[in-house]
Amino acid sequence: xxxxxxxxxxxxxxxxxxxxxxxxxxxxxxxxxxxxxxxxxxxxxxxxxxxxxxxxxxxxxxxxxxxxxxxxxxxxxxxxxxxxxxxxxxxxxxxxxxxxxxxxxxxxxxxxxxxxxxxxxxxxxxxxxxxxxxxxxxxxxxxxxxxxxxxxxxxxxxxxxxxxxxxxxxxxxxxxxxxxxxxxxxxxxxxxxxxxxxxxxx
Numbered sequence: 494x495x496x497x498x499x500x501x502x503x504x505x506x507x508x509x510x511x512x513x514x515x516x517x518x519x520x521x522x523x524x525x526x527x528x529x530x531x532x533x534x535x536x537x538x539x540x541x542x543x544x545x546x547x548x549x550x551x552x553x554x555x556x557x558x559x560x561x562x563x564x565x566x567x568x569x570x571x572x573x574x575x576x577x578x579x580x581x582x583x584x585x586x587x588x589x590x591x592x593x594x595x596x597x598x599x600x601x602x603x604x605x606x607x608x609x610x611x612x613x614x615x616x617x618x619x620x621x622x623x624x625x626x627x628x629x630x631x632x633x634x635x636x637x638x639x640x641x642x643x644x645x646x647x648x649x650x651x652x653x654x655x656x657x658x659x660x661x662x663x664x665x666x667x668x669x670x671x672x673x674x675x676x677x678x679x680x681x682x683x684x685x686x687x688x689x690x691x692x693x694x695x
Contacts, residue, residue, distance in 0.1 A: 498555045498689070508541050509619075509678050510679065510682045515537055516538075516675050516678075518534065535581050536577075539574055539581070542571075549566040550563075561625055562622040562626050569618035576612045579611070584604065613656045620647070620648075620677045622681055623643070626639075627645075627646055627684060630642065635687060642681060642684050646680070655670075
């Protein structure tokens with residue numbers, strides 16, 4: 494079982510890191526007002542999250558602890574597939590119609606708001622996993638990495654929960670929600686790599 498879990502945990506951690514990189518690239522290009530290859534980036538994320546859901550689910554049934562953390566990762570991946578799918582398939586048509594029929598603008602805005610709510614909900618779950626595995630690393634002796642992961646995860650959890658509950662315009666869009674969510678994802682991946690190595694050493 495150790496070999497199978499080590500493989501699954503490593504794959505999950507790797508996919509999380511890749512997803513964090515794609516989100517950082519998208520954010521950087523958008524902030525710089527450059528052309529964003531949404532189809533490529535979001536399409537890639539859709540595939541990554543689909544695979545992530547399977548491997549996180551497999552790891553969840555292999556372990557005797559941290560079930561909440563693994564379940565949160567798997568559920569977050571499913572929500573991210575929904576969010577990416579909405580962006581890829583609905584943003585374009587709805588905004589095109591809204592451009593021709595101004596009365597459709599509220600509908601287009603509602604689609605965006607729905608997408609962001611799903612995005613924030615997915616980040617809440619990733620943040621929860623970061624808290625769980627961060628505390629786990631602290632218990633295992635990695636207090637610096639574990640503590641930082643748990644703290645960043647807590648910040649991401651609260652900020653994204655507020656954004657999901659109160660709307661994406663809360664506190665000026667609450668940009669800390671997205672940034673802390675990506676940071677929590679990276680730190681979560683670091684903790685999962687460490688857990689995989691620890692399991693393989695047993």
